[in-house]
């Protein structure tokens with residue numbers, strides 16, 4: 003066994019020039035395979051990360067805040083929506099979103115929002131702050147937006163008359179905030195949910211007059227499992243109801259998660275196409291590789307025949323060839339797989355941030371092991387018919 | 398040691414039967430230097446391959462150390478080949494990818510002898526054939542005579558009792574051929590039985606006995 007290892011090693015060293023084209027082919031093939039696997043894994047990871055979110059369905063109704071009180075949704079409307087479209091409750095929030103210039107987001111939320119976020123009424127009157135927003139504020143932050151600046155007192159260190167040191171850091175309380183975010187961003191890297199780490203959440207009652215803050219009024223309507231399936235139709239119905247009633251302002255009813263989900267499903271479909279194309283290329287490379295190896299092994303018939311005449315058994319010869327092919331394919335696989343890492347960002351534009359996954363290495367390794375085994379099986383089939391006299395006559 | 402009785406080897410070419418060996422009988426004693434000569438195509442190699450357990454035969458009997466070859470299975474046959482018989486060929490049959498020392502170690506490597514012992518043995522063998530200086534050279538860097546010496550070193554590496562040589566001087570010039578012959582003669586003096594095939598009658602003086610073949614039978 004050790005002798006066979008030595009032989010394989012010596013052969014490879016001695017034949018490295020002959021093996022070079024094969025090694026390059028395997029490296030390129032594996033590199034492409036690895037890229038496609040990594041893209042697909044990244045798509046799936048994105049999907050899985052957001053899966054929890056998708057189980058929670060909600061609609062948001064949003065409109066810019068105006069002076070005209072008559073344009074605002076009132077409790078009568080909400081009651082009507084609840085009776086006709088079955089959402090389980092309402093979270094109202096004002097978001098400071100338009101022309102946003104700061105490095106964090108500000109949100110004014112009602113008690114229902116607080117309750118959903120923290121699971122209790124304990125923090126209703128507190129300002130909650132995400133860890134990044136907190137870090138930024140404590141690093142001598144300069145407000146860029148003059149509207150917000152008005153509410154910041156740098157002597158007392160207060161924002162909207164509340165001391166920044168009194169803000170409660172979200173990470174310090176046990177909260178279930180993921181589900182509450184309606185802030186979905188569409189970037190070239192795909193769909194991203196804005197993390198609450200960037201948010202400062204004020205109680206709804208903090209400020210009375212929001213119109214100079216360029217706020218947008220959001221109402222979040224979560225649905226229970228029973229009625230969430232018709233959420234798209236419900237959104238359309240609510241939208242037409244509101245737009246019929248309030249002709250002066252435009253209400254936007256959106257199903258963010260549904261939108262995100264459809265984009266992500268499209269990404270998954272896209273990933274299948276990418277996978278198919280790259281697998282196809284890989285397949286072609288695989289076949290040419292098998293051909294090349296077989297030709298190469300045929301050229302070495304003499305060596306195999308001599309080994310056979312020198313007393314090598316069928317199993318020894320098979321193992322020797324196997325070790326050799328195995329070593330070459332495995333090493334090229336590792337190189338090809340690692341080589342795919344720098345190429346991954348090129349494919350970021352297709353809708354997901356591609357990250358290297360160790361699983362791609364495992365999959366490539368399995369693929370190349372299968373490939374080597376296949377080649378060796380073909381070769382050992384040839385070896386089976388060897389006899390000393392045939393070898394001698396072949397020489 | 399070797400006892401061959403009424404042995405025939407037939408090559409079938411469609412319906413046509415060709416007797417490469419026709420009812421041959423032969424006894425070889427231990428320690429002999431037997432040469433078989435005859436014109437090309439008379440069946441010398443066929444006979445040598447049968448003696449060397451490389452090829453099979455169609456009728457007759459072959460006893461090696463009193464054992465009937467027909468009753469031995471393939472695996473034992475391979476083992477006997479490995480442990481009892483050394484082969485030398487006209488075309489040397491060295492592996493170009495391995496250097497001289499590694500080529501010599503080939504048989505013992507497959508036989509599972511430890512690396513240390515193998516290397517020690519190979520070094521002593523290479524000095525025995527007078528090529529210590531070329532230990533790390535590759536076959537392509539050697540002359541024909543040198544290659545044949547390495548092949549001889551390999552053939553005796555597993556201490557065989559018999560050496561079979563098929564035209565060992567066939568690819569060499571006259572003087573180099575004589576050098577190889579004296580090397581073989583030396584091995585024979587050390588107790589190895591040598592059976593050699595050649596069409597070169599000038600070499601017969603090295604043998605202890607010779608047989609002349611024609612169309613598959615001995616004529617002397």
Ligand SMILES: Nc1ncnc2c1ncn2[C@@H]1O[C@H](COP(=O)(O)OP(=O)(O)O)[C@@H](O)[C@H]1O
Nearest residue numbers: 408409415417436437438439440441442443444
């Ligand atoms: N595999 C084979 N098939 C058919 N005929 C063969 C085969 N091998 C050898 N022969 C024939 O058998 C005869 C003896 O061959 P061989 O023993 O090689 O002769 P030598 O070694 O004396 O030159 C030749 O005529 C050759 O053509």
Ligand SMILES: [Mg+2]
Nearest residue numbers: 441442443563
């Ligand atoms: Mg011949």
